[in-house]
Amino acid sequence: MLNTANLSLEQAPPISIPFRFFLTAPLFGLAAAMLLIWYGPEVMTSRWSPQALALTHLITLGFLALVMCGALLQMLPVLAGVPVPQVVLVGNLVHPLLSVGTLGLVIGFLLGSLQWLKFAVIALGAGFVIYILAVGVALWRVKQPNPTVTGMRMALMALGVTVLIGLTLASGLSGWGTLNYPFLYTNVHLVWGMLGWVALLLIGVSFQVVPMFQVTPEYPGWMRNLLPRSLLLGLAIWTTLYVTAFIDRTTLFWSFACLIIMLVGYIAFAVTTLMLQQKRRRKITDVTLLFWRVGIVAIPLSFMVWAIGRMFPKITVFVDLDMLLGVSMIFGVAIPLLNGMLYKIVPFLSWFHLQNRQLAMMCMSVQIPNMKQFMPDAPAIRQFWIYLAALVFTLAAVVVPDWLARPAAVLLAVSFGMLGYNLLQVVLRFREVSSELDQAATSNQDG
Amino acid sequence: MEHYLDVSMLEPCEPMEQTLAAIEKLQPGDYLKVIHRREPHLIYPMLEKAGFSWRTDPGGPSEFQIYIWRRDDQEAESAVADLPG
Numbered sequence: 001m002l003n004t005a006n007l008s009l010e011q012a013p014p015i016s017i018p019f020r021f022f023l024t025a026p027l028f029g030l031a032a033a034m035l036l037i038w039y040g041p042e043v044m045t046s047r048w049s050p051q052a053l054a055l056t057h058l059i060t061l062g063f064l065a066l067v068m069c070g071a072l073l074q075m076l077p078v079l080a081g082v083p084v085p086q087v088v089l090v091g092n093l094v095h096p097l098l099s100v101g102t103l104g105l106v107i108g109f110l111l112g113s114l115q116w117l118k119f120a121v122i123a124l125g126a127g128f129v130i131y132i133l134a135v136g137v138a139l140w141r142v143k144q145p146n147p148t149v150t151g152m153r154m155a156l157m158a159l160g161v162t163v164l165i166g167l168t169l170a171s172g173l174s175g176w177g178t179l180n181y182p183f184l185y186t187n188v189h190l191v192w193g194m195l196g197w198v199a200l201l202l203i204g205v206s207f208q209v210v211p212m213f214q215v216t217p218e219y220p221g222w223m224r225n226l227l228p229r230s231l232l233l234g235l236a237i238w239t240t241l242y243v244t245a246f247i248d249r250t251t252l253f254w255s256f257a258c259l260i261i262m263l264v265g266y267i268a269f270a271v272t273t274l275m276l277q278q279k280r281r282r283k284i285t286d287v288t289l290l291f292w293r294v295g296i297v298a299i300p301l302s303f304m305v306w307a308i309g310r311m312f313p314k315i316t317v318f319v320d321l322d323m324l325l326g327v328s329m330i331f332g333v334a335i336p337l338l339n340g341m342l343y344k345i346v347p348f349l350s351w352f353h354l355q356n357r358q359l360a361m362m363c364m365s366v367q368i369p370n371m372k373q374f375m376p377d378a379p380a381i382r383q384f385w386i387y388l389a390a391l392v393f394t395l396a397a398v399v400v401p402d403w404l405a406r407p408a409a410v411l412l413a414v415s416f417g418m419l420g421y422n423l424l425q426v427v428l429r430f431r432e433v434s435s436e437l438d439q440a441a442t443s444n445q446d447g
Numbered sequence: 448m449e450h451y452l453d454v455s456m457l458e459p460c461e462p463m464e465q466t467l468a469a470i471e472k473l474q475p476g477d478y479l480k481v482i483h484r485r486e487p488h489l490i491y492p493m494l495e496k497a498g499f500s501w502r503t504d505p506g507g508p509s510e511f512q513i514y515i516w517r518r519d520d521q522e523a524e525s526a527v528a529d530l531p532g
Binding site for chain 2: 215348370371
């Protein structure tokens with residue numbers, strides 16, 4: 001069988017597009033940590049405080065969304081076999097719109113400024129609409145979608161719902177329109193954001209990257225085929241039950257039960273991933289695996305603590321369970337999974353682009369560093385331990401914010417700073433080798 | 448002559464690195480047989496650029512065999528064509 005599948009660089013965006021998303025993201029993480037240092041414990045006393053909302057969105061939009069959007073633009077040609085239409089234009093528009101939109105939203109929250117909130121609605125709205133349309137066109141062009149493509153489609157739909165509700169909330173706060181049920185909208189917004197967009201994309205991508213990068217067996221067929229669709233359906237059912245019960249002021253039992261059933265699905269994914277990692281054919285532990293183990297173990301732990309707390313409210317009277325769940329989902333699950341993945345994606349892209357250029361130029365005199373030379377383990381593992389300390393302190397700070405909020409913030413700042421620095425080193429090395437290739441090509445032509 | 452390379456236990460980008468290093472050493476009449484646990488779509492355009500041809504045989508549920516030879520090497524090409532596929 002002669003295979004002429006041409007999944008390659010020709011379809012992928014220029015490397016500067018994903019790199020700018022990946023290098024900007026740690027800066028937003030750093031900004032979130034700085035905000036926590038500045039405001040201290042008051043950020044953690046209520047999830048409704050403007051400071052808490054600002055911090056949450058610095059992480060969810062500034063770090064998570066930028067990394068995920070950048071990675072998806074880059075990975076679609078490779079994982080799904082389809083290019084994003086007008087990918088350069090889309091990247092050039094979406095990156096600045098999301099970045100300034102996030103800053104506008106944060107400033108709007110912190111200053112209570114209606115103008116900044118309106119600006120954020122326009123910038124984030126435009127950025128996400130362009131992004132969802134472009135990626136949506138690509139994803140729905142795939143004729144025979146594999147489970148990863150299905151997961152990405154479900155995630156993109158969840159992103160659409162999250163953004164729509166988020167924009168409605170921000171518009172209401174900014175004075176455009178009225179907002180009748182802010183509590184209801186906020187809960188639906190964050191559930192679709194975390195359990196929809198973030199979780200479904202991670203699940204869909206894991207189906208490919210865990211077996212590929214961690215050299216494990218494949219996920220079971222039933223899980224790959226059923227899980228993303230079932231979870232999206234579950235989210236829709238939960239929303240209907242929750243909204244109806246909330247507006248009618250009847251019992252929330254059925255929506256709670258629906259959520260618990262869905263959590264079983266996420267936990268099944270987490271347990272399966274851990275079991276696959278145990279069956280790794282290659283037993284060398286690398287930094288991505290360390291980050292992934294934390295992120296995956298945190299899924300059942302966070303849900304169980306939350307569910308038990310809900311069932312036995314008397315034992316958790318001193319802890320804001322929702323805050324604890326939010327912190328553990330964002331800092332314990334989403335951040336380490338993306339952090340770990342960045343340590344694979346950025347050196348891989350660097351190596352892959354340079355290798356392709358070298359072959360195209362037939363310029364073998366320049367040695368292309370391999371992935372480990374682009375991103376050595378030692379600095380990445382140092383960042384992993386700092387991150388882990390930051391996670392422990394941040395979780396503990398939910399219980400005793402007065403003592404631990406600022407130490408947690410300092411550790412988070414160091415962790416994001418180190419991540420940004422490490423990624424920057426890869427990009428600088430990429431540019432260095434790239435210019436060596438240019439010089440070699442010029443001297444070849446001259447010779 | 449057949450050269451053999453098993454990259455099925457390696458993580459990206461080592462399979463590609465080792466394959467590209469191995470094909471550089473192919474002598475006239477030689478081809479490389481690569482054992483991989485996935486179909487290596489990303490390497491095909493690289494092989495194309497570097498002047499190589501290939502044939503991919505799925506050898507089982509979790510194994511692929513990829514035969515690679517220099518595009519202008521008739522002898523290697525017919526040796527691969529004679530292999531059961």
